[in-house]
Amino acid sequence: MSLENLHAQKESPSVPVEWQTHAEKTNYRETPTYVETIAYSRKLEEASKWIRLIEFGKSGEGRSLPLIVAAKDETLTPEAARKSGKAIVLIQACIHAGETDGKDAGLALLRDIAITKTREALLNRVVVLFIPIYNTDGHERRSPFNRINQNGPAEMGWRANATNLNLNRDYLKADAPETRAWLKLWNEWQPDLFIDCHVTDGADFRYNVTYQFEQHDNVSQAVAAWSREAFEKRIMPAAEAAGNLISPYMEFRDNRDPAKGIDSFISSPRFATGYVPLTRNRPALLIETHMIKDHRSRVRGTYDILRSSLEEVNRDPQSLMRAVRLADEQTLKSGQSYDASRRIALSVKLTDQPSQKLLKGWEFKRELSPVSGAMRVEWGTKPLDMKVPYYTEAQPSVSVAPPLYYVIPQQWTEVVEVLAAHGVKLQRLKIPAELEVESYRFRDVKADPSSRGSFSS
Numbered sequence: 001m002s003l004e005n006l007h008a009q010k011e012s013p014s015v016p017v018e019w020q021t022h023a024e025k026t027n028y029r030e031t032p033t034y035v036e037t038i039a040y041s042r043k044l045e046e047a048s049k050w051i052r053l054i055e056f057g058k059s060g061e062g063r064s065l066p067l068i069v070a071a072k073d074e075t076l077t078p079e080a081a082r083k084s085g086k087a088i089v090l091i092q093a094c095i096h097a098g099e100t101d102g103k104d105a106g107l108a109l110l111r112d113i114a115i116t117k118t119r120e121a122l123l124n125r126v127v128v129l130f131i132p133i134y135n136t137d138g139h140e141r142r143s144p145f146n147r148i149n150q151n152g153p154a155e156m157g158w159r160a161n162a163t164n165l166n167l168n169r170d171y172l173k174a175d176a177p178e179t180r181a182w183l184k185l186w187n188e189w190q191p192d193l194f195i196d197c198h199v200t201d202g203a204d205f206r207y208n209v210t211y212q213f214e215q216h217d218n219v220s221q222a223v224a225a226w227s228r229e230a231f232e233k234r235i236m237p238a239a240e241a242a243g244n245l246i247s248p249y250m251e252f253r254d255n256r257d258p259a260k261g262i263d264s265f266i267s268s269p270r271f272a273t274g275y276v277p278l279t280r281n282r283p284a285l286l287i288e289t290h291m292i293k294d295h296r297s298r299v300r301g302t303y304d305i306l307r308s309s310l311e312e313v314n315r316d317p318q319s320l321m322r323a324v325r326l327a328d329e330q331t332l333k334s335g336q337s338y339d340a341s342r343r344i345a346l347s348v349k350l351t352d353q354p355s356q357k358l359l360k361g362w363e364f365k366r367e368l369s370p371v372s373g374a375m376r377v378e379w380g381t382k383p384l385d386m387k388v389p390y391y392t393e394a395q396p397s398v399s400v401a402p403p404l405y406y407v408i409p410q411q412w413t414e415v416v417e418v419l420a421a422h423g424v425k426l427q428r429l430k431i432p433a434e435l436e437v438e439s440y441r442f443r444d445v446k447a448d449p450s451s452r453g454s455f456s457s
Contacts, residue, residue, distance in 0.1 A: 009243040009300040012112050019115050023104040023153070028296035031100040031153040034063065034140050037132050040107060041068055048114035050123060052076040056131075057181020060162040063136040065181055070110055070128040078188045081127045087317035090129040090191040091306060095168050095198075095272065097138035097157025098147040101289050102197020105302035106130045122310040125317045129189060134178065137162035150199060152295030160451050168196075169452040171275035172268075174418050186280070187423045192320050193283050194276040195309060197302055200288040203252045203262075204379050206360040208293045209301040211236065212249035212265050212286040214277040216394045218345040220327035226320060227283045230312050235285075238308035244301045245360065249288050253391070256375045257366060261389030262357065266348055270452075279422070281327035283320070285309065338404050345396035357390035400440075407437055 015024070021040065022032035032040065038053075045053045050072055055064040069076050075084045082088070093102030110130060112119040122128070133139050139157035146156050160166050161176055170179045200210065213231055215224040240246050250262040267274025267286075276284035287305055289298035313320055334342060363380040408415055410428075419426060 009297060009304070012108055012116070013118055014116050015111070019111055021104060021107050021111065023295070023299060024108065028152065028294070028299060029154055031104055031156065033142070034133060034136055037103065037107070038066060041066060041132060044068070044110060044114060050114045051110065056185045058177060059136045060177055061137045065134070065136060065178060066132055067185065068110060068130040068132065070113060070123060070130065072123045075127050082190065084127070086125050086127050087193065087313050087320055088127045088129065088189055088191040089193045089195070089310065089313060090189070091195045091197070092131045092134055092272065093197045094133040094139055094157065095135050095196065096159045097133070097135040097141070098150065098159055099197070099199035100153065100156055101199055101298045101302045102287065103132045104299045105197070105306055106132055109303055109306055119307065122307070122314060125314045126310055128310065129191060134182070135161050135167050147291065150291040151293060164451050166451045168272055169270045171272055172270050174421050180421050183421045183423070191282060192324055193309070193313060194273070195285045195287065195306065196272045198286065198288045199291050199298060201291065203250070203255070203258070204292060204362060205247070205290070206362065206383060207245045207247040208290050208297045209239070209244050209246045209305060210249040210288045210290070211246065211305065212267070212273065212288070213284060214267055214274060216266065216348045217396050218348050219277045220281050220330065222323045222326040222330070223277055223281060223283050226323035231285060235305065235308045235312050238311065239301070239304040242304040244304055247360070249286060256377055258361065258364065258377065259386070259388060261354055261391060262359065263350055264392040266350070266394060268347065281331060282324055335402070335404070338401070340401045342401055343396070343399040344402055346398040346400060347396070348394040349397040350391045351393045351395055353393050354389035354391045356387050359386050359388050361386060407435060
C-alpha cells in the first residue's frame, strides 16, 4: 500500500559508494547475511578510532554475538564509559531475526557518525552500544517465506533461536545462552537507555512506525516520567518531522472488527522492553515498524527514531541519569525495611475505561469467510480516519509486599544460577537453620507455546 500522508524520507547525505550498507546498495531489496554484517562492522572498526567491535558471547550454534561500541575520547570499555559521565545507550536489533530493520538502520547511523561524520555530534555526550544481530542462529535460517506478510527484504531470518526459543520471551528465565550473554553484557556496561527494534506482526494501518514504553504502576515513576517527556514530547515529533507517520503501538481488540477499538501494549519482564524498566530501572523503547510498508520506509523510520533518541539524550543526558539514579535509590531504600502496606505490582491489566483515538487506517469491509464461515476483514486501499475506543489506562492485577529476604533451598541450583546471571546478590547460610516462612503458589498454571519454554498462570 502507498505511503500517502508521509513526507519523502531522506537518505543519509554524502555517502561514498564504498560505504553504502548492503541494504542501500540493493535499493533495500536485500539485508546482509551474518558474515556480511560482521564484515561491514569490522570495516567500520578499522576505519574509525571511535568504533570497536567485540564479541559479547556465543550463540547455541557457536556464532559470535557481535557488539559495536561507538564512543569518542577512548570511552570504548565499560569502565571508561561509566567514568566518563556520558549516558550509555544500548540499541538491539534482530532478536526476532526476520525483523531486520534495526540492523540496517543502525549500521547506516554508525556509518554517518563515524565515517561521513554527518551525525558525529551524537557521540558528544553519549556512548552507543549496538547489537546488529542478537539472534545470530535464527538470522542464518534465511528464507523468502519466514515472514510471508512482510514487505521485504527478499530473504529474512527465523523468529526463534537454534533450539526454537523465542529470545524475546526469555529475559527473566534466561534459558538461552544468548540471554545469559546479554545479561552479562548488561551487568558490565550498565546502560542508561535501551532501544529494541522490531517489525510488527499486527494490524493494517497507515503508520509506518509505532512505539511503546512502560509507564504504569509496574515501573518506577521517575523512569516513567522521563520516558513520557522524552519519547512523546520530543523524540517522536522529531522523527515525524523527518517524514514518518508514527503512533503508539496498538493491537485491535477484535481483529474481525476494528471499530471495537484498540489496546495499548503492556510488557512483562519476559520481554526485553519489559525486563529493562521493570527489573533494571532503565527506560526502554520498543520500535515496531509496520510489516506491510516497504523495507526502505521501515529502515528509514527506524533510523529517524534512533537518531532523534540519541539527539534527545545528547541534549540533556543528566535528566536521564538523574531519573535512573532516583529509581535505583528508591529501590534500595524500599529494600531496607518491610512494610506490608507497600505493594509492588507484579502485573497490570488494561481497564475498560477507554479514551478516543483518531486511527489513521484504511477503509474496510466485514464479510463471511468462504473458508471458515466466520467474519473476516477485507482491507481496502482508500485512507480512512476513524475515531475508535482507545484502551490505555491500566491498574495492578497482582501485587505483593516484598519481604526483606527470599529463602531458596540449596538444591534449587538452577534458580541460584539464573539469579546470579541477573546480578542478584545472594547470601548463603553458614549454619543449618529452621525458619518460619511464607510462600507463594501459582494457580491455574498452563503451558505456553513451546517456543517460549515456559508456563503461565
